[in-house]
Amino acid sequence: MAPHLAPFQPPLGPQPANAHIYSPHQVTLQMKEKVFSLSGDDFTIRTVDGLDVCTCHGKMVSARDRKKFTDMAGNDLFTLKNKMLSISKSFHGESPHGQHDFEVKGHFKLIGSHSTVTFKNAADGVQVELEVKGDWMDRSAEISYGGRPVAAIQRSYFNVREIWGDKQTYFVVVAPNVDLSLIAGLCICLDEKENEK
Template identity: 40%
Template sequence: MSHNLRPVPQPIGIFPQFFAQAPETLVLKEHVLSLTGDSFSIKLTNGTPIVQVEGKVLSLSGRKKVCDMAGNHLFSIRKEHFHIHTTFGVEDPKDQKIMEVKSSLALFGSKATATFTSLNGKQETLQMKGNFFDTRAEITDETQGGLVVARIDRKILSGKDLFFGQQTYAVEVAPNVDMALIAALCICLDEKNNEK
């Protein structure tokens, strides 16, 4: 990764226990061959696990359950049907929608918009724009003037990952940004890419 992202002036997110204290890099590894549908382990580059993501096999909505490392259910990600553009709902354990991620067509690459209410009650709009092959993307906070809050680098790290059809992503997250929510956005982008 290039230069570190600067801290955002106002914290962005819903889960204070996951707000980055310093610039952090998350590593998302997709386990395509697991028997429970797609599941991801999300860790820091030093190997410290942050959250565990489990996919439900044979689920029409492709529901993914996200838990902290103590097994507490934080939220679920569900593909919503009957939308023109691919839309995902992020729901709390009581099935209340806490974030919506909508993808839209971009001339070059992919684009997605996430809307949610931050812990401080502020409406947030995060915009994710990637290049044509979705190997790199930036996530910007539109409510704070297009500030870059995270950067995705979808480089496949090794031939072994390529052979087993697994993707590995590095996601750089700015201080004061919710790493769990950024991970949710990345999972939505990955699900969207897997539809092709």
């Protein structure tokens, strides 16, 4: 059973609130890598009810260094860039005009994963720091803001298609009024970080 997460007011995220990437209700996202995709690392992000939210294009931009997120109309939301010179795996999310940027910084931890995400909240201009903690071996992670749950990530257990295609499915319960594209990007950051351990 999915946890019940309280809504955020004002909306929480670096992108301006709109009906395509924010929801007034708790949402469960399902992210699937496209099995045998020629471009690799491509994800379609949709709700478990089948509503498409956004798409992540992996090698379309460049090998493993960048991933472009677009809304369903094909408009660029942000490009996720791997910060190559950082000690711990870190990422930068950059919008087309640079005004909706966010940083994901990995922190060293022997077991599990710990990252912080910083951005200027689009709704009120407040500087936000999210905390991401999890254990990818246990297939789960939690995202919180000041101790308050923002999202809970679960990776599905392998099925035949995932074993043969070497692809993963993620389920993410997201609180109401949270930027769904940001949460999808964080899932991909966590996955890349854990795959390089």
